[in-house]
Amino acid sequence: MVTRQDAGDIASRIIVSGHQVAVGEALRDHATEALDDLSRKYFGGAEDIACTFSRTGDGGFGCAIRVHSGKGLHFDGEAEHAAAPAAFNLALERVAKQLRRRKRELREDKPVNPTRDGVL
Template structure:
């Protein structure tokens, strides 16, 4: 199944949800797309692209790999395994969110005048 191309180049980013030897259902695909869009809106205007791949593990569970490209050569990766595919996705998404949160804090605290860092606030 081919991903839909963005309809509006300014507002939409490219999000690909696929399965590696796993059939990804419409509900899981919609949930993953919605969560990745929300993550993009929270930490930056929009991500250039995000890729989410589901696979089976050798233990009978599911693995999920997420890669978000936010531009300027910045890539954020998250990987997790769980007994259920939505659980694996949630854990991998949390790994990516943590990386984004830390990067945003690092950029914010790097400013020459930062009232929260200097204790002026």
């Protein structure tokens, strides 16, 4: 389990694990850093992030990412690829797209929105 906390920021807990597969330090560090950056970009940080690597039936790798950003908001992304880092990147893109769309919905829902009204 990898936990990162910085002073002054919302503490986020990031768990990178493997399901019947060993996760090396390089992959763990890459995943932790990318997930930390993603959680800071959207909503100022996530409460919990779980990333699980597994083997697929055809010899490749699968990656499942679940982000809990509070108040019952859960975002999931899954991907498969022959290489574990590529599977992680694909799953991360799917979660980022969901977070981006949710953030846009919240921003455009406001009654006075300079971005939506074309003022900016």
